[in-house]
Amino acid sequence: MVGPGDEHNGPVVTIDLRSDTVTMPTPEMRRAMAEAELGDDVFGEDPTVNRLQERAAALMGKEAALFVPSGTMGNLLGVLALARSGQEVIAEAHSHVFLNEGGGAAALGGIQIRQVPGTAGVMTAEQVREAIRPLDDVHQPPTAAVCVENTHNQAGGVVWPLESLRAVRAVADEHGLAIHMDGARIFNAAVALGVPAQEIAGHADTVTFCLSKGLGAPVGSVLCGSEEAIARAHRWRKALGGGWREAGVLAAAGLWALDHLVDRLAEDHANARTLAEGLAELPGVEIDLERVQTNIVRFRLRTMAAPVFVEACRGLGVLGGASGHGVRFVTHLGIEPADVQRALAVCARVLGGRC
């Protein structure tokens, strides 16, 4: 992409740090898509979709999986598979499922979300226990499930420690509750922890992961769970108009990503760390480096409103996001170490520091 000129020599390439969703399929991924074997997935006959679903289920250690168009639909179907109308699902107060998914669980499933304010996106077992409704009180909606987001977007890509997951799982088990994991970026968590994704997903009954974020596929997420949960989700996907036909052309991109792009997420994490450490040196930047564990960098500014900063950076060819008082930069497949250095120079210039 060609962006505005800088003070040196004319046009420069835009560095897009708005989100890892902006990743483009690589030429090899496009080739895999073009060559995919296809069939009608509403008849269950697309061999590439079937392969992706089997692969995803195996990677997450689950019985079955369902390919869906988005992380939002994966989360919605996960919640609809685990809870019924009139029930409640506990979720962290800044979770994507609560804040950013159009209230789908309430609108379509009659399911209420109970917010628990975690620390850096992580709820304690005690907080979850306290949020569970007493079964013998007819005034209160019964709690059906807990939703955990890993990595946690609003917290800055924070990874749930495995012991925290284990503790929440134990409380859920004590109370007969299910767990849905919004694992949109579960592979970032797995790479950061150095464990297989199924060690993380093993603490949840259903898990959604996205192919279209750091993994670079153009479209798609996968919901994984038991045969029973996936059968229920499949029914809901149909009702939502999400039955798709020769979707193998998209599933092929996902399979290619799973084969080739998971381990390289470590590069995104290293780039995010360099970016965060560089930002921490700039005047007026407040950043919690402990939260920079994966590919998301969130920070606040003491001297400038976030939207003003983001607009000024845009004018110099660096795109980011402003949310609330903060700024978000996300590293991904399209960002090289040299881009990070250029982004830092632009931030320094905007903040009046050294270039």
Ligand SMILES: Cc1ncc(COP(=O)(O)O)c(C=O)c1O
């Ligand atoms: C944590 C998290 N969950 C779910 C989603 C939803 O994914 P999609 O945009 O594919 O619906 C996102 C999107 O950014 C996300 O960050």
